[in-house]
Amino acid sequence: MTEMTTKAFAQAIGTDPKSLRKYLRDTTPRDEHPGKGGRWVLPGTKSAINAHRKSFAKWQKDQADAQAERAAKAAIEAQSALEALEGSDEDPTETPES
Numbered sequence: 001m002t003e004m005t006t007k008a009f010a011q012a013i014g015t016d017p018k019s020l021r022k023y024l025r026d027t028t029p030r031d032e033h034p035g036k037g038g039r040w041v042l043p044g045t046k047s048a049i050n051a052h053r054k055s056f057a058k059w060q061k062d063q064a065d066a067q068a069e070r071a072a073k074a075a076i077e078a079q080s081a082l083e084a085l086e087g088s089d090e091d092p093t094e095t096p097e098s
Contacts, residue, residue, distance in 0.1 A: 003044055005039070006040050009044070015056065020056070
């Protein structure tokens with residue numbers, strides 16, 4: 001069986017090594033991680049590359065959706081905070097006097 005490094009595997013599935021390692025950490029069970037200072041060694045078969053390519057694309061889409069959801073939630077919270085400030089009589093730029 002042919003083994004590949006993250007650099008070669010990332011190139012095969014169309015991404016960069018850093019994103020591939022993040023994907024591997026998210027999708028691989030914790031006890032199968034290579035450990036501190038260890039190296040990911042991946043199977044270099046066509047079927048493994050194709051399976052990871054599809055799985056990586058789904059993972060990337062899920063990550064983008066989660067990021068968009070967090071951004072929308074932050075925008076809603078910022079808007080409600082702004083509305084709360086506008087509704088109060090206090091000036092947020094004013095410093096309290098002692």
